[in-house]
Amino acid sequence: MFESKAEFSELPEFLEATEVxxxxxVNRNTVYEAVQRDEIPGVVRIGRVLRFRRDAIIAWIHDG
Known part of the structure; x- marks a missing residue:
């Protein structure tokens, strides 16, 4: 999907679970389960809504 970090900059600053x-x-439910286990960085809760900081997700993906 995205080959380099520069291509990630096209994404919005905060991502939705479906985008992550x-x-x-993976399935969106897998993302929610990983959040419950504190495996995904950059999670922002706004009430019941989850958003993910793009930069934290990108760094996490590139770090393996």
Whole structure:
């Protein structure tokens, strides 16, 4: 999907769970389960809504 960090900059600053799931090529429920286990960085809760900081997700993906 995205080959370099520069291409990630096209994404919005805060991502939705479905966007993170697409980047990771997993189901959205897998993202929610990983959040519950504190495995995904950059999670921002706004009430019941989750958003993910793009830069934290990108760094996490590139770090493996």
């Amino acid at each position: 799931a697409a980047l990771l090529r």
